[in-house]
Amino acid sequence: MKKTIKVVGAIIENENKEILCALRSPKMSLPNIWEFPGGKMEAGELISVPIEREIFEELGCQVKYLETFNENIHEYEKFIVHLITAKCHIIDGIPKAREHSKLLWLKRENLSSLVWTPADLPAINALTNEKV
Numbered sequence: 001m002k003k004t005i006k007v008v009g010a011i012i013e014n015e016n017k018e019i020l021c022a023l024r025s026p027k028m029s030l031p032n033i034w035e036f037p038g039g040k041m042e043a044g045e046l047i048s049v050p051i052e053r054e055i056f057e058e059l060g061c062q063v064k065y066l067e068t069f070n071e072n073i074h075e076y077e078k079f080i081v082h083l084i085t086a087k088c089h090i091i092d093g094i095p096k097a098r099e100h101s102k103l104l105w106l107k108r109e110n111l112s113s114l115v116w117t118p119a120d121l122p123a124i125n126a127l128t129n130e131k132v
Helices: 048-059 108-113 118-129
Strands: 003-012 018-023 038-040 062-075 079-092 102-107
Touching: 003 018, 003 048, 003 062, 003 118, 018 108, 038 048, 048 062, 048 079, 062 118, 079 118, 102 108, 108 118
Parallel strands: 003 079
Antiparallel strands: 003 038, 018 102, 062 079
């Protein structure tokens, strides 16, 4: 039986209505693919706790959780990811790629131009179709 990993991904939008995209480093599993930054969620945690913690660790900035946006489960070859994406905004600092190879700000309509992790695709599709 495959292990299920519960993870959170932050949808961070700037004042120009661009969304932060993070390129997984060659050292990570699923290397060189784009994702929403975030990380593992521990049992019993409310989503705001791991998303704020993981963004501080990965990007060196502070975000505030706003709302859950999308939730899905994706089965990879060796494990299953239960991904919860949440809208957040930056309250302090500037995101820096500490663990990722690169960070990029993109408009909603351009998100699908990148190669995303399969688990992130449902959120990408929802964002692309969202009326703002």
